[in-house]
Amino acid sequence: LFSAVQPAPPDAILGLTEQFRADPNPRKVNLGVGVYQNEQGVLPLLRSVAAAERKLAAQPQAKGYLAIDGLPTYDADVKELVFGAGSPLLADGRVVTVQALGGTGALKIGADFLRQVSPDARVLISNPSWENHQALFTRAGFTVAKYRYYDAEAKGVDVAGMLADLDAAAPGTIVVLHACCHNPTGYDLTPEQWQRVIDVVVERDLTAFLDMAYQGFSAGIEEDGAVVRAFAERVPSFFVSTSFSKSFSLYGERVGGLSIVCADADEAARVLSQVKIVIRTNYSNPPTHGAALVETVLADPELRADWVTELGEMRDRIKAMRSALVAGLADAGVTRDMSYITDQVGMFSFSGLTKEQMVRLRTEFGVYGTDTGRICVAALNEGNVGYVSASIAAVLDD
Numbered sequence: 001l002f003s004a005v006q007p008a009p010p011d012a013i014l015g016l017t018e019q020f021r022a023d024p025n026p027r028k029v030n031l032g033v034g035v036y037q038n039e040q041g042v043l044p045l046l047r048s049v050a051a052a053e054r055k056l057a058a059q060p061q062a063k064g065y066l067a068i069d070g071l072p073t074y075d076a077d078v079k080e081l082v083f084g085a086g087s088p089l090l091a092d093g094r095v096v097t098v099q100a101l102g103g104t105g106a107l108k109i110g111a112d113f114l115r116q117v118s119p120d121a122r123v124l125i126s127n128p129s130w131e132n133h134q135a136l137f138t139r140a141g142f143t144v145a146k147y148r149y150y151d152a153e154a155k156g157v158d159v160a161g162m163l164a165d166l167d168a169a170a171p172g173t174i175v176v177l178h179a180c181c182h183n184p185t186g187y188d189l190t191p192e193q194w195q196r197v198i199d200v201v202v203e204r205d206l207t208a209f210l211d212m213a214y215q216g217f218s219a220g221i222e223e224d225g226a227v228v229r230a231f232a233e234r235v236p237s238f239f240v241s242t243s244f245s246k247s248f249s250l251y252g253e254r255v256g257g258l259s260i261v262c263a264d265a266d267e268a269a270r271v272l273s274q275v276k277i278v279i280r281t282n283y284s285n286p287p288t289h290g291a292a293l294v295e296t297v298l299a300d301p302e303l304r305a306d307w308v309t310e311l312g313e314m315r316d317r318i319k320a321m322r323s324a325l326v327a328g329l330a331d332a333g334v335t336r337d338m339s340y341i342t343d344q345v346g347m348f349s350f351s352g353l354t355k356e357q358m359v360r361l362r363t364e365f366g367v368y369g370t371d372t373g374r375i376c377v378a379a380l381n382e383g384n385v386g387y388v389s390a391s392i393a394a395v396l397d398d
């Protein structure tokens with residue numbers, strides 16, 4: 001049966017972690033995968049989450065099946081964080097939100113549903129994008145192409161190229177957009193540029209799919225959610241995938257959500273009924289614990305306030321590490337202007353290093369980033385930033 005099965009290549013990013021684990025270099029640093037680590041270089045258990053764990057453990061409950069679309073209070077929380085508590089869309093019953101297995105699960109439910117309603121649509125993702133966007137939409141049955149995004153020369157977004165590519169897309173094309181903290185480049189659109197994207201989405205009748213895996217990591221929950229609200233004001237229907245992997249440091253619990261904006265409440269009810277079939281035929285219903293933790297934090301004003309503080313601490317620490325890296329590179333003798341690192345937002349920096357330089361960083365210095373030159377600045381700390389700076393300086397050879 002399996003004699004013709006070919007070995008598949010490892011995931012470009014998760015495969016790096018395996019390589020990192022096997023590396024005996026005592027100074028090794030993993031800047032490959034997008035995982036936030038604290039000043040001690042450890043994946044944090046947030047105070048608010050630990051408190052929620054205690055609260056839940058104090059009243060142990062049997063774990064029944066959740067509804068197909070998940071914990072209702074959790075879905076309501078996702079809606080509120082993404083669209084804002086006062087959103088008229090919520091009041092009008094136009095938003096369908098289902099609990100999902102992280103941001104990836106949300107994208108997959110959305111992709112499978114879209115394949116049913118728009119089987120012939122093409123999918124456009126940014127160039128470059130998170131690797132899994134291409135793979136996931138391809139596996140869902142779509143042909144995936146790219147729109148221009150990164151401008152390597154100008155170190156920013158090629159807005160004119162992006163708008164031109166979107167404008168050339170056929171009506172109904174599914175456009176995957178990073179709502180904030182673009183992965184891998186770290187360059188986001190300004191509110192004015194988003195309005196121009198929305199102009200094209202409306203004029204060309206494109207299907208926008210906003211992937212929001214890092215809400216709160218650019219400027220704040222409200223601030224980063226403004227993009228979704230801008231769409232909500234002008235675009236009749238679109239998709240938003242949410243992930244709490246990073247914002248609650250709950251990677252392994254697989255907590256996320258998919259929201260679909262519909263024309264009216266009647267349409268929303270029909271859409272929900274179909275999305276439930278997608279879920280049922282994949283995994284029946286989502287797991288209980290991660291959603292219960294997020295729900296417990298968000299429902300308790302004190303825990304919620306502490307979570308907002310902790311999210312701010314993570315955001316500020318990443319920003320401080322961006323500055324430390326720029327300073328460290330200068331100290332290590334790099335003469336070229338590296339200040340673009342502090343212009344970027346979110347967990348990543350597209351360092352501009354070549355594949356050869358990234359391979360040297362890994363093999364000679366044990367500093368792991370992706371071949372595309374992406375490094376996770378959220379894994380830097382005071383203890384390793386000097387070594388990372390010196391290693392990058394060595395391969396840049398200025």
Ligand code: PLP
Pocket residue numbers: 034101102103104105130178183211213243244245255256
């Ligand atoms: N979308 C983007 C842009 C991401 O960077 C990630 C990273 O993990 C995801 C989606 C997936 O999120 P999750 O880990 O919650 O599945």
Ligand code: TYF
Pocket residue numbers: 011013014032033034035130132183
């Ligand atoms: O881009 C990253 O590093 C994160 C984590 O298949 C990730 O988004 C990477 C690869 C993958 C799943 C998650």
